[in-house]
Amino acid sequence: MSRLVSLLLAVVALAGCGRADDRTEIVVQRFFGECGAVYGQSTDVAAADGECGTLTTIINRFQAENPDIRVRLNVVAWPGYPQLSAQIAAGDPPDLVTMHQSVISDYQGRGLLEPMGGLLRGAGIGPETFTEAGRRGVVKGGRVYGMPWDTIGRLFHINTGLMAQAGLMRDGQPVLPNSPEEMLDHARRFRAATGNPYLIQAQVNAPDTHVGNLYTYLLAQGAVIFPDARHIRLRTPEARRIVELFRTLNAERLSTTNQDFPGATAAFINGQGGIFPTGTWMIGPYEAEAGTPGQPLYRSYAVRPFPRLWGSEAAFVDGHAWVMPRRERSRTERAAVGRFLRFLADHNFDWTRTGHLPSFAAVLDRPDFRALPHRAEIAEMAGTGQQLPDYVQRQSAIQGLIGEELEAAVSGIKPVDQALADAERRVNELLAQMI
Amino acid sequence: MTRSRGKAGHLSGYAFAGPFLLLYATILVYPLLLGIWLSFQRADLFGARTWVGFDNYARLLTDPTFHQSVLNTFVLALLIVPPLTVIALLLALALNRATRTAAVFRGIFFSSSVLSVTIVTLIWRFILTPDAGLVAEISQVLGREPLPFLSHPDLTIPSLAITTIWWSLGFPIMLFLAGLQQVPPDIYEAAALDRSSRWSTFWRITLPSLRRTLVLVIMLQTAAQLQLFGQAQLLTAGGPSGASRTMVLFIYEVVFGRWDLGYGAAAAEILFLLVLGITLAQYWAITRREAER
Amino acid sequence: MSAAVSRNRLPIAATAGLLLGAAIMVTPLVWTLLLSFKSNAELMRDSATAFSAPYTLENYRSILVGSSVSRWLLNSLIVSLGTTAGVLILCSLAGYAFARLDFPFRRTLFVFVLLGLAVPEQAVILPRHQFFALLGLHNSYPGLILPGLVAPFGVFFMTQYFRAIPRDLDEAAMLDGASRFTLFWKVLLPLTIPAQATLGVFTFLGSWNDYWWPLISATTSDRFTLTVGLASAQMNYAQTSGLGFLMAQAVFASIPILIVYIIFQKQIVRAMAGTAVR
16 A cells, blocks of 8 residues: 555656756846736847836846746835745745845844855956945945845936026036025025925925935035944934924925825926935936926936035935845855846846946946936946945834934924934834844 | 523534634634734744843833824724714615615725725825825815825824725625614514604614614724724825824834834734723623613 | 615705715726826826826736736635635634524633634734744645634624524424524525625625735745735836826726625625515
8 A cells, every 4th residue: 555655656756857847946036016018028138128127128038048047036016025024934035135235234134144245256246346335235244245236316306497497507507506505595596486496305205305315414414323233323413404404495385395206206297396306216207208398397307416515425325236035055056046146247237227326337437328318427426325334224114213203303393303302212212122 | 492402502513613713713813822922022023032021011101102103093993983884874774775776876885995905095195195186176276275184294194084984985884784684674664654754763763773783883893993004004104203103003113114023012912902992892882781671 | 575675765965965975986986997098107297187088008908918917816816715705604604603502601702703803913914924834834825815714703793693583493493303504504594695795795805905914925926916916016116107007907906806796786685675584
């Protein structure tokens, strides 16, 4: 009887093996959406558009050129961290995952990511080839914990038509302020001349707006935001100055106030304000508007990094990276991951067509990169872009807390000093409780 | 004696209720106990555990953010459950007829329930947003400044309540309709012979016969709305500055944002106790009155 | 024709209120439908363009072509139907027992089940995730269906319903020598059809729109349910640059539920029209 069973089992096993795939399989997990309708089978990377299209065609192409490796693609809902945490907790994480550089510390600090320096070097990718911002984004505690994929940051998206009406253009270039006083002066002139607010800001449901402003200008003033892994410092004159400025802009109605992100985007596209500080990823859609005759933005669109209002030039940035959750992997699997990363790195330029800045320094000097619209103006951010210190964990939760308090401060509900003190207390409490 | 007594009766009782009870114990009660145990630990998502006793609960007692979320949760439940119940009851009474028109209307009032919370909030964002929302357009036509429904601390909770009522009407209506089916027809015939007015028929006959359903709807909705989550997360993100953060949203942020699993578990147990207390109070209130009758 | 169905005409005020209410219900839905036929680029400028041509089928094409949507649809159907069938069976059995049988700890157990109504999902979801990981149930249909089967409300609802059925029916059947199961299956269960329809629709709906459990339990795309799959198909800023697509997804995901509702609605109406023994 038992012999019969084992015979049966053997037959089943053989039947299973007969069709088995002897290719090495790697599981790649990403967000950025699904666009199989347009790019399902396409390997034409140069012709692809948008984050999803570009990445899909790159992976299709890799698959076509590397028949001995099977890439199992898993597209998850943005940002994918609840799922990743669940997978790790269940002991079944993927081989490569897209991760925001600001999130890496969370998983790395808990020992859940593999250092990738050796693997990358084996694939011919040394950290010295990364951009400054890219390197800062993936090196934690002196080791490389991911391959940086881009730098994303907030920019001034500018309606040059309205700026011209307000007399804020010189030689075809927008004139941006050099101090907070000058910014208020520009904003008042702009309002008087155009009847529109100077700034369009997504202030509803968008903590990143306020926190982006705060971090950027704290970095510009050389302020130490996180003296150590367990403390934040916000009750400072530097922080107060910044919040006061944005509070004044709101109080004098020099900025839009009750808009969320889609609302602010629509307002900017429809020419209802001068400057929309938002991410690199919106360059593409706005550029399309600027190229459409009849639209308010037609031939009236420019992009600049945040102006220097205090201290030095600074940009608070983030970026995407490819990281490798810790788990058992064979040598061949590692080699396959290495080849895949090498292929991605070689196509980093294609990714920058989405509006993001490259993570490899060589791309910055490529003429085809320079030729992309507005990239020459913002390329410096790949060097100046800074992130929070590598020991700061829970950055997204911290952003939520600070954003909540700043929202109350700039809208006038809470006194600035109290809001900053509350934010500091809440963040410190959070950090004190971390394992 | 309708209830069967003796061993055989016991056995069949367990045979009928057993399968459910077994699943209930393993898939709900066991994780719940694990959660309670977790609430006494400092823990993260990946298995780190340190026993801290009542520390998490003590922290909750002094956390103003948590206090606000408790208050918000109760206000929301109060703003949602009574109107929802009354509207659903009225609609059920109006639609409790076997005509084709009534069937169409039943379909219409049920239709919003088929949407997932993602879509409901997306739709209501576009109705309420002061920039281009439907309500804003109307108020502009009337020459008024549009109200910032989604960003003013006094308006976000009412906005969430309206959205939730719109979304949740279908099921209570169905429950009331099912309840109306159990009203014995002869009572109505008697009332018709008495020439009772519509109003007194409602108070004397319909409402008392619907008492069970009414209590069921109120209990269910209270339990459900105290656990309101998706609307607050997606429509207002709990803002501005926490003005519309509910308890479950608080728990979600603590667990998935801060990875502070023990703290989140403690908050979840407090929510559990609150819902439990209220549900039991409601249940006892009816069973006692039933016994008096 | 059962007299419990109201025969008299509605007063004018009530009719007017009904129409107004229906308008409030329908307007957003019509608007959703219109948005789903608009190009994303146009909507980014102004969502009010939904009320005028040109319309396009592009969003629906994007859903249907290329992505794994048919697979997700199948998964959702299996999970939702499985959950609904399971809940109806388990809750009817348990409801019958709690309403009409006598066994030790009956009341205690019933209250114990009621306690389940008060358990917030967030209180159990992570411990349950760990437990299911231990059993190797993630990324499987049982893993997706089992949590939905624990429906304290269903037990409560069915118990209430069984209680309301007159007891003389049982006695008559028992005198005829029917077994307890025959009594349950042949006599009582058919009487609960309106309740089954209500509970069935409710369960199907909850299961179909469930998001959190499938999100963390089904993490490979071939096991995604429709809600999770469609969420993964969205770009990061879908509300801004993919509004039409989002709305098309909503319409698409709602169609199966509407079909289920229409089927059950007939059941309810038939039950109302007097099929049920009174």
